[in-house]
Amino acid sequence: MSDSKVKVAVRVRPMNRRELDLNTKCIVEMEGNQTVLQPLPAANKQGGDSR
Structure with a gap:
């Protein structure tokens, strides 16, 4: 391995x-120099484009 x-x-x-009007939840948070990804809400996990 390298x-x-x-x-x-x-x-x-x-x-x-538009995102604010749709009450979109932010799934990316920054904590200092660390990036935290939150799980997607259940409604968006079923595939397809969420637009």
């Missing part, structure tokens, strides 16, 4: 008006 390292950059943008 000793290479991978760096990942994550940018979380503010919710837009």
